[in-house]
Amino acid sequence: MATDIRLKETELQSVTDQLVESYSTCGRLHHLGHEPLPNREAVADILADLYEVIYPGYGRRQNLNTSNITYYVGSLVDALHDKLTQQITRALRHDRCHEEPDNDCEAEGQQVAVTFLQRLAGVRQVLEVDVEAAYRGDPAAKSHHEIVFSYPGLEAITAYRLAHELSDLKVPYIPRMMTEIAHSKTGIDIHPGATIGPGFFIDHGTGVVIGETTEIGNNVRLYQGVTLGALTFDRDDGGALVHGAYKRHPTLRDNVIVYANATILGGRTEVGESAVIGSNVWLTKSVEPFAVVVLDNPQHKVKGGKTRAAQEELIYHI
Amino acid sequence: MATDIRLKETELQSVTDQLVESYSTCGRLHHLGHEPLPNREAVADILADLYEVIYPGYGRRQNLNTSNITYYVGSLVDALHDKLTQQITRALRHDRCHEEPDNDCEAEGQQVAVTFLQRLAGVRQVLEVDVEAAYRGDPAAKSHHEIVFSYPGLEAITAYRLAHELSDLKVPYIPRMMTEIAHSKTGIDIHPGATIGPGFFIDHGTGVVIGETTEIGNNVRLYQGVTLGALTFDRDDGGALVHGAYKRHPTLRDNVIVYANATILGGRTEVGESAVIGSNVWLTKSVEPFAVVVLDNPQHKVKGGKTRAAQEELIYHI
């Protein structure tokens, strides 16, 4: 038995040695000897605090009213200032510490945090229009409460609008972390770099992808599974992808509706004002304002099979 | 430094003032001065307790047997009664307190909680048929244990069947909260108002959407990405959507199979008994019993390109 334990210890020591050895050969997978990155749990916590400030009375703390709300929000804002300063400073320091060692990242982090907080009231005004658009766009919505309280589309849009402000303030890492937290919970993947006007509504939402350089006007509505994606990638002379935000995703003008699982691709593809794109349509060219694009009478074969086995013959041997 | 701190305090005070000001102008985003809504964490906790009662021995508590199970379930039922009464009462009070101030919401909440608990044994009988349908329908299923233990389809169907009972008992908010908790975990979005017979199986499931007025018969099987959605919305004379559960989603009769990413739309669309709808089909008209609907020989262009660049020429310039 003692031998067994020694054997086990030797084996585990050898596992550790192999892993540590692999940190020198597989350099892309570790983050040793770097300044710390923003912390995922801390960013999730900041996002949760921001929801409290934006939708007070719906979340953690209920029984709020006009008398006690100032104290509650005041203390949240105070805490958010500190938490944001810490994480933004980490993100700034991580990316710049070697290049600009004398830069006062903490002072810059604090200033960015304050600027971001000053924009929150403006973000709320846009979200107010988003909630109204959801109510107007979904016959299953029983009330505005239900939308704020339980619609994943609004949760993803809220995370995007907050992340977009941080992205606009040139904060690294944290914007994408925020939209990925929402992606994980809702299945809706909106890149923080996208530009989206007020009155935006996503119904159901699972599988929606909105790329980095997408432009969306006012009062646009999307359903589940819609992709607003890239059609071409720029390459350098060696054939490697160019990394950066050149326009490669489509533009949707005001009042566009895109039904479930439609795919719209390309940086020069523009969907004109008030156009409607039908379910499952695959679009790589621009369409005029007020156009309606639907699948042409879909090419189906309909046959009958009186038994499951006869049916399988049909469906599997086309 | 002292000036800096005072400056920061002034700035943050001003952020708080702007936010509080915005609560009077953006009325749809806050919930101030209302009766409290059901609490999200409490509803998630209730759902977790219900899974323990329905699938005893698979979850939190293992090592259960026929001797100790009565004590375990008895104490769960007792706790569920209290938790359900509290949250259902909140939901009822929130929606009725202004209209019917004298209504005894707590007595009603308790009665609804008991009626719901009395239905659980019946829900289990339906779920038993669902588990068997999953085993019969998935060749990758190694055992019934694996299905109960790790299939997201069964998790979403369980949440739907519980939420549907509460919806049937006219409880506001909580049914949708329950199905959205399951939606977030599984990517499967089933409206609690839908009607679904026993023997229902969803394989993989991410992206499935089943609308509020969908009717599904016995022994129906769906794959990932299937939409059972609306084709038309009713509007009032002013052009605004009518909110309410008029029939706008399809009907699937017994033994229907719908393969991955098919889309079936419309309240008058009926898929007849034992019909099979193929992958990616887009269907807005009724089909006969035993029909097989597949994409007609899909219109592909197949070309060759000896280099990636030549291939991209082809794929991007259609």
Add this chain to the structure above:
Amino acid sequence: MATDIRLKETELQSVTDQLVESYSTCGRLHHLGHEPLPNREAVADILADLYEVIYPGYGRRQNLNTSNITYYVGSLVDALHDKLTQQITRALRHDRCHEEPDNDCEAEGQQVAVTFLQRLAGVRQVLEVDVEAAYRGDPAAKSHHEIVFSYPGLEAITAYRLAHELSDLKVPYIPRMMTEIAHSKTGIDIHPGATIGPGFFIDHGTGVVIGETTEIGNNVRLYQGVTLGALTFDRDDGGALVHGAYKRHPTLRDNVIVYANATILGGRTEVGESAVIGSNVWLTKSVEPFAVVVLDNPQHKVKGGKTRAAQEELIYHI
């Protein structure tokens, strides 16, 4: 009031009795009197520890460097050995206790745990190639850090690669539990039995399904909503599905790219080296190396409607 309480007690007692009674009739939903299964929280915890060992410095613990990393990883490996032994032993004992009562499941569990840990350094070498493929394949990627830190595709692939090793070591339950944990967080469903070469990249990823007998070569790239699925199921003479890993999912050779929402089905379907499958393509036949398969000029009807009502006439009455 006392009557009320007694009435309530009687009602709840009757709910418990019905539920306990249902455990004898609905045998598939409970797990009473069995050896315990692996614990879900424990497996999630193991997966989290494995991420720490594979991507040190990115997760829970930051500020790691070449001096302190050996201590950190050594203590994680030690804890992982114990946790893995316990859960693997449960999985082995659960499935074999009746058949092989004398088998020393704990000794076997410990040996499997050690063998699995010995493979981790090799798994890291494959993941290094995966991360590089993600950077080369996504123009929105700002850095390798961002990929490791926030790309759901890499998270799902990591869980798959770990689960695949346990599956290869014939451990029941735990592999599927691991991939379902990742499925829930990322919307990407990879069966642990699939075979996938290095340099694998999934962008966005929600809705991706990769079946049990799929074979994927080196440097393959998939986008969101891609299904690699089954086209036929084997049945026994009685018409029941055969359960087991016979080849029913496709093969993708080296350097294949499959764009968003494409569906590739069937165990004899082979996508040749360097072929490109376009967005929304539905493929059930093999394609040659270097082929490019795109939707033929998609059959759309484009019409105009100057008002939303006129548009709805068009879109809803095809």
